Amino acid sequence: MGVILQQQQVLLAKRHASKHQGDRWEFPGGKLEQGESVLSALGRELQEEIGITVTSAEPLMQLSHDYPEREVLLDIYLVTAFSGEPHGAEGQPLLWVPIQQLNTLALPDANQPIVTRLQQQFA
Structure with a gap:
């Protein structure tokens, strides 16, 4: 998962309504593929x-984080430089x-722990 930081702002994407925790804003990123490193997955996603x-x-x-229906393990990276113009691909x-304003x-x-960390570290 990538926290894309630029001038004290972060980039969020809206989850599709049909997905788990749908219609919420999220930090972009996704799942590892078999044999893939976390950094490779971050770049690909x-x-x-x-x-x-x-x-x-x-x-x-x-x-x-334990949701009632699943557990997730998140590796969160702070992305401070990138090329290209972000768009909802x-x-x-x-x-x-x-x-x-994340809250x-x-x-x-x-x-929520990511938001707390960002607000403590950068706001």
């Missing part, structure tokens, strides 16, 4: 989902949000 090429990323945090809306949007429950 951000290219597929929002059309950017990551040029600088560093680990921000790792977390697990899968038809999803994108939104640049000031870090201090005003509906995000997946698992994302």
Whole structure:
């Protein structure tokens, strides 16, 4: 999962309504493929989902979250440089949000620790 940071704002994508935790805003990224490293998956997913090429990323945090129907383990990277213009390559809306306003949007429950960390570190 990538936290794309630019001028104290982060980029969010809207989850499709039919997906788990649908119709919520999320940090872009996705699942690892067999034999893929976390950084490779980050680059591939951000290219597929929002059309950017990551040029600088560093680990921000790792977390697990238990939903009633599933458990997720998230490797979150802070993306501070990229090439390309972000766009919803899968038809999803994108939104640049000031870090201090992240709590005003509906995000997946698992994302709350990320918001807290960002607000402590950058806001």
